[in-house]
Amino acid sequence: MDLKYTAEQEAFRKEARAWLEANVPSEKLASFDTKEGFEQHREWEKKLQAGGYAMVPWPVEYGGRGANLLEWLIFEEEYYRAGAPARVNQNGIFLLGPTIMDVGTPEQKARFLPKMASSEEVWAQGWSEPNAGSDMANIQATAIKDGDHFVINGQKTWASRGAFAHWLFGMFRSDPDSTRHKGLTFILVPLDTPGITVRPIEKLNNKKAFAEVFFDDARVPVEYQLGEEGKGWDVAMATAGFERGLMLRSPARFQDTARKLVELYKETVASGAYVAPELRRTVAQCWMDAEAYALNTYQTVAHLMGGGKIGAEASVNKIFWSELDTKMHETALKLLGHRAELLPGSSAAGDVGEWLDGYIFALAGPIYAGTNEIQRNIIAERILGMPRK
């Protein structure tokens, strides 16, 4: 067990820190859930890519830096430390990217990964349907082969930034006589294909970037099929494990929030405002949990770099970070007292920062990427071996 960074790792940290200090926009970008903010974030991604930091652990040939997972962790620490913008193409770079690297053809890798890394093409995910949420295998949208095209019909929903994205990836039923996990094909779909209608849905945060997507005889070339026909479920699950969870929510994000929460607590106490006594303990617990998440991730990275694999353990992770995120923001709102209901900009609010926005965002965590109830089933059945029936 060695918990010291090597000289090379320290040097990489320094280099990343210097680049971020020089390049992170001094003014906060508009929310990437607005059209204006979406484009601002794409501009940032372009800059990040030009600097060589857009996809730290990806191979150089696909627009990455070719670094290992540990260096990626270091980069993430510096990224959050610098207060850099959220990643607008996270569904592409963190979820789809690794899948393409795993199962894509050489042509697909060359076609999709570099443009994904630079956010020239931003991706939305198309997993959920009105009747396939937690019960993902109940997918009903069809993609029927007609010559060298799939003809897609049906509906996808809850596509984050689907209102502005250029592409969508998802599973479709390519064998109309199939049921459940069989007969599904993983397909990459250009959202400007005729026959596709994207309808924005307003979220709790008052923004309309979320979308439902309707397919009406939309024709998509067969070369956009990812993995084998009819094996979409396996393709989706193969990388549904840790790398996704790891990349989507790196620990520095929560350590940064925990640090801000500690500062908020100290400021509130110093201001003389009433602070409920139990919050002292809750804030300390939040900080400690963010540390636990970081430590656990470093252990997982060591395990992966040592040739290990991660499967259902990702469910333990997902529950932990999503509930921690909610708890941290709830606690911050308690510290803010009456100001917690005021939108930033109201004169009586003072500097309430992004806690309310963060809270609304955090509330989605236990729902997306598989509800925490589903994750608890997975832990009980696949890790602990409790009976399914």
Place this chain on the structure above:
Amino acid sequence: MEFRFTEDQRLLQETVRDFLAGECTVDFVRGQWETETGRSPEFWASLAEIGVPGLLIPEEHGGLGMTEIDLVLVMVEVGRAGLAEPVTPTAAVAAPLLRDCGNDALAKEWLPKIAAGEAIVAVAQPTSPLVPEAECADLLILRSGDGLYAVPAADARITPQKSNDPSQKLATVEFDPQPEQRIASGADADRLETAALDRGALACAAQQLGACEQLIQMSVDYTSERKQFGVPIGSFQAVKHQVADIKVALEYARSHVERAAHSVAHDVPSRSVDVSMAKISAGEAALQGASTSLQVHGALGYTWEQDLHVWMRRAWTLDLAWGETAWHRERLAEALFEGGSPASSFGFEPAA
């Protein structure tokens, strides 16, 4: 940077696990409840044969010269087996204290005996008036005023106190401080005492992980067998989700405990805070394991006959040893809010 154990360390853990699975069965643990001392010199001798008491003792004194990173995995197994022999005070706390106290004569006298399994040492905890293992100890490390003393058992007045956990042997101890028994005073005594507390708390936290794992296993086994409404009760989500929650708490506590072992072994500046986080998280995981296990075992778990309470009681009493959760929570809070002990955010450490 490589946050994981070596294969040798895992092998040591497996060796101890196998040994305890054979020698420290639940029947043995419960059998000890009925004996006069509750302690078995024969068992201790066999534990010494595999090197456990002398794990942290330098080789020159007959020990294995290992560190807390090795010991922490051994203590997980001690917790899993529900073993209550004085491994914590003797091997995890007293041995390094005698090693580090700067008194060569004392180290030369006691360390070889501890490593050979011929001496038990009890250590007073700054957070409690109760001294575990005082009755079976040959030597006691006790605090009086600003001094720390190494007191032979014959010179101490020991009053046994009955614990709610029959595995736990507690006593209050009085003694008349003798200058020649003083091993440190003032800041040196404080330093040794804080190091002892951190080591004791780490050893407890590791046992809490082991106890928690055992409680999860018993709950999984029982709920997979027990049928109601024609199906195993473990197939109900209301049951599954409770057990899954213990698993989540356990895995994140484990990260804290393993990091704290490294912090103690290398005496890093954030050592005390890291240990407190380990003790809090492992303590809470074990307590959650205890209450959930009891619930999913139903009335059967509420009987004296069922073995569940062997580990439930370990979870309760380990939580109180070497600083109860509330004490460690306050030490952590002081570090974060008032700049008490130094705390550092792993990897992240933002600029001030």
